[in-house]
Amino acid sequence: AENIEEAIAAYKQALEVYTNSAFAQYHATTLSNLGRLYQDENQFDLAYDTFVAAIETVEALRGEIVSGEEAKRKQAEEWNQLYRRMVEVCLALAKDTEAIEYIERSKTRNLVELLIKAASASQENLSSIVNSIRFTEIQNLLDNETAIIQWYIFTDCFRAFIITHNKLIIWQSKQQDLENLENWINNYLQLYGSDKPKWRSQLSDLLIQLTKILHLNQITSLVPSHCHKLILIPHRHLHLLSFHAIPLSANDSSTPEYLFDKFPGGVSYAPSCQLLRFTQFKAKKLNDSQLNQQSHLFAIQNPTNDLDFTDIEVETIAANFQPHQILKHHQATKTALTAQPTNQNLANSQWLHFSCHGYFNFSLPLKSGLQLADAVISKIPAYSNSSRYLRVDDEKIIDLDKCLTLEDIFQFDLNNCRLVCLSACETGFIDFNNDSDEYIGLASGFIRAGAANIISSLWAVSDFHTALLMIKFYELLPNYQYNMPLALNHTQQWLRQANQTQIIYWLQGLDKMELVKKQQIIDYLDKQYKPEQQPFKKPEFWAAFCAISPVLGNRPLA
Template structure:
């Protein structure tokens, strides 16, 4: 090495050293804007690892940078929180292999501790799994750290392992006891004089553990927590340790809200004072999450003190920040699960502000509209955002001005492709690398577009839908009923047309007690437990009684008393687990043989939210002549015996039709079909499957084989449907099992199910089922539904907004009231052949023929058929006794199981 090269090397080493020190200073610098400081630190560390310390040449230095970079991502404010935490985990994990070995055991243990801390706060994945991974990392670190050899590191790791145990949601009271023990061990090292900050953090954690403690007297535990908080605050200087001081003040406030000792008014006053003190430190720029949480806590305190005006102000402020944090996610990776978890975290504030609005509305009725607007803001947000952004394009005028018209069509096409691929991949497991590639392409495309149209953004902020906009969705003959379930009550919003409203621009609101809510939760649990049990007949037998009970719980009679007699159309907007129940089938108590369907001849349809209803109404699809159908795909499940009848009759209604049958109805063939994007109606006559544990894995089951170059598993999942293009489609019918079920555990009411994917793919109307349906009754229902729909189309040459609901509801009533004699007439009308000949053409075995004839054949035909069977006398006697006991005028499909499963969703 020459002297010049040696000098240059020393200069570079000096520059690198300065950058390293500079980055570390900015990462922990207490002054200035914290968000900007962290960005400067990240930029410095990235520069070091790219230009100075590569993994190959300087592995130990590179590992140190990775550890520091992980710490920076851990506390990063800008960008998407969930993605930042993933980057931190990736950085820590990449450093660990280099530190393996005796020389670097301390660094290895430190990195394990940092990794564990990140798992504690991780948003992606199962919370308990993340916490268990954190505990494992801390335990590995403690194999290196001992109280004697590394007292500070040992105490810090004890503190962190205690925090992990405290956050575990498993029902084990010992977890809190383990947490308390760990915190007390840490405090053997951490003293207020030597380790003030760490001492304060550990004391804060210890007090929080007492707040959660189940063992011992609850009030004594609470008083112990308050004592610890106050003791720490007396010794902690807020200007020297601002974030710890503010956090303890916030926690102290929550303890005062829960306190039973003393006067409630005094405790709430102390709580507000503590929260307001915390806000002296927290601001919405540097501490957005903490600021919003504290504002929400102030709102809760004022709500308990019945100061509803101040509570409303505080909750509104918290929600505004929550909305801005969602915007960060939208402009970042767009991972749906991240947005859903964030929505669930902030959901209590939406519930609280709605309840506060209802209190304020007692004297100021305009708050009823405010309550419904906030209810809407919290519903189905991911899907609303996706659909709102879907048709966002750059301004064509800018391209014309610059003579770049040829770029416009290409840019729009690439945008469409990226959005669909991104929306599909972000719902699939193990697609992180593909998502990164898609985001890179998106950024490159955005840069190209912004060169021409500087105003264009890939996404846009979703504004709150106003009540006047909701009311505009309701025509003169229509009423919209929307439910909202809080932790304490069931709220029902009734929206009439402006001319029909008693008070203009305000919904009618009915609230029902916590007892009703408890009954509803109990009924839904029983319903789902019975449904997923092995004895399906027992579940079916209870449907009538459960629906009668549900009608009482929801006070359907009282709701109907507020609906004008001139109204003959109903739009239902369920909430949470109500999405799983056929509300259109709820019986009317005065006439037990009638239900909501009978009361509203103009149809009963569903919408996930008013905003999604508004978006679907904007899709103008005037054509309805081109059918694309999937018929009985060959897969591992049993063949659908009546699929041929169903699809053959339905296709005859359309002037143009294309059908994928059996082995041809594969996932590969469907995805590459040129007929699918141009279809006006898509009919899937196939098996469906809702995945209760992982709703994103729900699927339509198609044929399994693919082409030689492209293999598929035959499961057209919810995620994959997001990648389809159905921009000419007016209706998608999912004639299979569980195709309309959605996630019942979604606290934030995210509409996660097959209908959501088809709404995004482009169809404004979906017909789908809420349970495992019967093969023959489904075929009959579908044929009658399309017969009604085509009759409507032939009369007006268009499908009006509620045409799908009207056609489906009429078909359901027809099937419910269908007699055996009428069945025979319908089959002969549809198949153009005698019933006996049709049954023989199905090539059914004796058992299936027995089941079919036991429902539908006339007595004379049955006697003749039994006589012609080449079976033993005892078998003939069994058939005669079983079959001939039925009367021709009986209604074999009168039970809700056969006709109530299908719902019309959207337009």
């Protein structure tokens, strides 16, 4: 106790030298250390006041950084622990709504600032939409039927913050739950990375385990019964999980209840409440404009010409949109995509559909992307920049300069875009290794570009199953007033329960699909499945795709 008192005195003396005006970085570090000491001694009021001052200094320092987003990301990593401790102190003081506000202040900072910068460049008044968000503003995003479950991982537990229009409920795990979750995540990712066939065979069992580890039944029971719509805001590696497809009934039932079955109004995802506010603003703006009188589709179709069912998928979907432009097979090059008038058509389109190979580059996340034509090479040229190339397997190397990378997407202007549908593998992956709480993935690029809704995948998907899922999704969109997550949820629910006979019957009724293509799919179904079998029964075939969306119903297109 005597040493602690001396330490507190020493920190206070240090602050007389390390002043905010003369040594701002040291000032923030000393305040942070002093606040930690107060917190560890349960002097929470003093810890709160000290952390307030530290965060003010840190955010002022961030505003002075002029060297770019990477420097800001590193600064966010450096100070992330300060925000986490502030959240803990707020909870200890029963300042629950402030805790959520500080969570928001620590998340997706770079992306929020890029949105402000883009808004300023286009003279669009978005600054109030993407600045720090207050808890009352979060609640105002929600109608009486919608709830948010926001996750946050601490050092000794994880918490679920259940937010409704007029209520806040906080659920807290035990430390053992956190350890079990970390072990589960490590096993899940290791298995996925090293042995995908084994991962696929174990996915259903893994999701059942996750139900228990996350106590999902208990948490979802806390959501008020009148809330039929759910927005999930994961944290760190939780962004990699298909929460909507986690079974709430962990039994051997042929039709288990999954999380999204409990919310018939739709389940969607958001990186943060600030970005949820942005996508709501964009969706409302598109609804209020005359853009909903148009239905221009731009699509990338099978650039590598090795996806057997992708051509059927894109051409069937495109038949529902006029006008539409498709870059098909060898035409879908990086050069063609950036040339006029194609680039202008891309920017003006309300619907973007990319049906191709996708990849996530864990070494260089900004080099993650979508594979275009002519990107595959046999060997890396001598004396070349190694960051330009990505080895996919023993035989395949991709030239990233010929792909559509996250860096490229950040430069897009998609202010007319209602939906970006990424019908490709792993397009929902993010960089979960960084400690900055940034949301770095393909979806973040399209959010930055201005898209109101994004559909992406959380693992490597089957070309056949994806093609049927996408065709069904676009067919259902008008039926659900262009509510993207609701249409996607109903697509997944229908397909997972449909047997081979029912799927064939549905295909035969599609008037926009050519007969020869229908027969190609029917032949495949006849060969692979018996009439009573369910081709989509396993979650691996239907659960990969999720919607990053404001869960708003959009008025039908004319």
